[in-house]
Every structure is written in structure tokens, then in C-alpha cells.
Amino acid sequence: MNSFREKVFEVVKKIPQGKTLSYKEVAIKAGNSKAARAVGAILRTNFDLKIPCHRVIKSDGTTGGYNRGVKQKLKLLKKEKAV
DNA sequence: CATTTGACGCCAA
DNA sequence: TTTGGCGCCAAAT
Numbered sequence: 725m726n727s728f729r730e731k732v733f734e735v736v737k738k739i740p741q742g743k744t745l746s747y748k749e750v751a752i753k754a755g756n757s758k759a760a761r762a763v764g765a766i767l768r769t770n771f772d773l774k775i776p777c778h779r780v781i782k783s784d785g786t787t788g789g790y791n792r793g794v795k796q797k798l799k800l801l802k803k804e805k806a807v
Numbered sequence: 808c809a810t811t812t813g814a815c816g817c818c819a820a
Numbered sequence: 821t822t823t824g825g826c827g828c829c830a831a832a833t
Contacts, residue, residue: 727830728829728830729830751828751829756828756829757828758827758828758829759828759829759830760828760829761827761828761829761830762828762829762830762831763829763830764830765829765830765831765832766829766830766831768831769830769831769832
């Protein structure tokens with residue numbers, strides 16, 4: 725974790741299957757409770773399949789966006805949360 | 808280097 | 821409940 729993004733990646737990678745964290749939660753775990761926006765920017769610019777970014781949603785409960793398409797994100801969440 | 812944009816969050820009206 | 825405004829951070833231009 726040499727930068728904030730590294731921390732964000734670590735946090736998101738640690739999200740267990742069937743669970744979802746809000747951008748703010750991820751930001752807090754990464755060390756900046758106000759960097760929710762930055763988390764989205766980071767996940768958006770970083771395409772890493774090792775990062776289950778589909779488990780990161782808004783605090784409102786809405787999914788937000790996804791680099792593979794919101795439809796895919798909804799489907800993944802539905803499947804993972806359903807189990 | 809300065810400015811703008813955006814997968815966000817919270818508050819007030 | 822919905823809309824508008826402000827704050828915060830990282831990446832893109």
C-alpha cells in the first residue's frame with residue numbers, strides 16, 4: 725500500500741463473497757472517510773479481475789456503476805448475495 | 808502545473 | 821420524496 729489506491733484494492737479484494745461494502749466504507753477502511761468519490765474513480769480506472777468491484781455499492785443501496793456494465797454488476801450481486 | 812470531471816456522501820429546502 | 825448545493829479525492833485533459 726504505497727498509495728491510497730493500493731489500500732482501496734486491498735480492501736475491495738478482502739470483501740467476502742455474498743457481502744457488499746459502500747464506497748464510503750471502502751474509503752474509511754482505506755484510511756480516508758471522505759474519499760468515497762476517489763474510490764469510484766480508482767476502481768473505474770483500474771481493470772483488475774482480482775478486484776470484486778461489483779461488491780462495492782453506494783451507501784443508498786444502489787449499485788452505482790461498473791466497468792463490465794451495470795447489468796452484469798446487478799446479476800453478480802444477485803447471485804452472490806442470494807447464496 | 809491548473810482545471811475539469813466523476814462508479815460518492817451528506818445536509819438543507 | 822425529490823432536487824440542489826457543498827465537500828473530498830484521484831485520474832484525465
